[in-house]
Amino acid sequence: MAIRMIDAREEAPPGLKRMRAVATGLLIAMAVLYLIARLAAPARPGFGFLRAFAEAAMVGGLADWFAVTALFRHPLGLPIPHTAIVPRNKDRIGETLAMFLRTNFLIPTVVARRMRPLDVAGAVARWLTDPPEEAGGRFRRGASKLVAQALEGLDPARLGGMVKAAVGQRLADTKIAPILGQLLGAAIAEGRHAPLLDGAIGWSANALAANDVLIRQIVHDRAGAVLRWTGLDEAVANRLIAGLQKLLADMAEHPDHPLRVRAEDGLASLAERLRTDPEMQARVEAMKDELIANPAMQRWLDGLWEQARGGLLKIARDPERAMRGPLGEVLRQIGDTLHRDRRLATTINRFVRRAVVGIAADYGDAIVRLVSETVRGWDARTITRRLENQVGRDLQYIRVNGTIVGGLVGLAIHVVDVAL
Incomplete structure (x- = not known):
């Protein structure tokens, strides 16, 4: 009671x-x-x-x-x-109650035995997939109110600075060259680099069409007086533009085009160098550091935190609407996964059991002292x-x-x- x-x-x-x-x-x-x-x-x-x-x-x-x-x-x-x-006997009652808790509830072996039949993952899965309307609503409203008050009570500038510094430090500590190399190598192995090449070829064709007048002007300026007097500069420009257009069309149409094959070889070589070449990795890291230090990047990080904070506040102020949206769908999918994947559920239950047993082992004596001292102070x-x-x-x-x-x-x- x-x-x-x-x-x-x-x-x-x-x-x-x-x-x-x-x-x-x-x-x-x-x-x-x-x-x-x-x-x-x-x-x-x-x-x-x-x-x-x-x-x-x-x-x-x-x-x-x-x-x-x-x-x-x-x-x-x-x-x-x-x-x-x-x-x-108030003090003795407090000590007896504390020792009762220690002896019957806070011994690691006892906690492990009591936790073994508990299916925490199953309970979480059932709550996520089909939460009790009243209990779930009370929990969401209480938790959301607490989160909203915490977000509004903290200094946005200071908290944003901490988040920005943490993200920036995380980016700075991450070696991105090997990651980029692995991603590019995997994309090439699975043929996912083809859209990238198609996009580059399409972009080149559009750039060529958009700069037709400029190319003709460059040919005209570079041609000699004889070519300009005879009008051959125009023919040269036409031949040049037509040749480039045909080259780009052939590359787009034929996957085995020699220049396209050379481009793929170049991408494969780049992926390998990103993974293994210290000099290339150092150049990429230097570029990354310059990008992080750029004021535009810092402003982007500030905006990213403000967007995240605004999104969290929006969810916290209207949890029911958020649960009906993408967030609720994600949580339901997590619950469904926990319900179907017994190996994952077993892993979670084992983790929870070990965590609780660890808390009992590490903080059992502190909990006993807390109970005893609290009752003694009454x-x-x-x-x-x-x-x-x-x-x-x-x-x-x-x-x-x-x-x-x-x-x-x-x-x-x-x-x-x-x-x-």
Whole structure:
């Protein structure tokens, strides 16, 4: 039963008051019944049974009242030994509770045994694919509100600077030349470089058509006076442009064109040099460093963080809409993958189990100290009132049962005494 955090001066809950009144009223009723039976017993012997029941009920009720009251305070304010058990032994109770947690819950072997049957991955998969409407909604709203408040509370400039510095450092530490070489080599091996060559050829053809006048002007300027006087410069320009157009058309149409084959060989050589040539790698790294240091790149990183922050805030402020969009689809796909891929689910469950066991091994003693020191720091009256308000209603049933059971025992003893 969870203990609700309340003020020490707060009144007892209605349920506790009601059961306390019932138990006390039953005890008073037994006292009145005893007086009536005592007065009537000389004239009517049958009232002796009623008297025995009421007398024993009073004894049982008073004994249980004393036992219940002694847990939390001195009965009638008298300093009777072994009373006010909770406030007097508050620190020992805290230590005992802490050791109970340590012995029964925080031992690595116990944690591992309790975690073994848990299917964390399966629970996550079910929640992602078909989340409970109410529980999932509460969780999303609470988590989203927390994320939104955290993002809005942090200094955007400082946080953005930290993110930019982290991304920049990550880029600077990454050796991109071998990565580029591997990507280019894989693309060539799988034939995925062909669209790149087709694009380059198409771009060259478009550039040639767009600069027709410029090429003709260059030929005219470079030609001699005789060629210009005879008009042969125009013929040379036409032949040059037509030849280049045919060359580009042949390269686009025939994959085995010699120039295209040489271009592919050049790409393969470049991929190999990117992977193995230190000089080439150093040149690529220098270009990368210059790119990172470029103010335009720094502005792009700033904008990237602002876009990411804005997107996170948008999702956090409207989680239901986000869950209906691409993010929700991604999460559902993750849940479906966890549901179908038992090897992945087993790996996740093993990781969670080891993580929890590791936490128990590394922080078990710290958790025990935390519990013990927390209870020790509580005010005795506060913890007494909290415990009484939480379990007092059930303890009042003990008084009621004690009164009734005591009366029945007294009645049985009286019956046996009369019979003998």
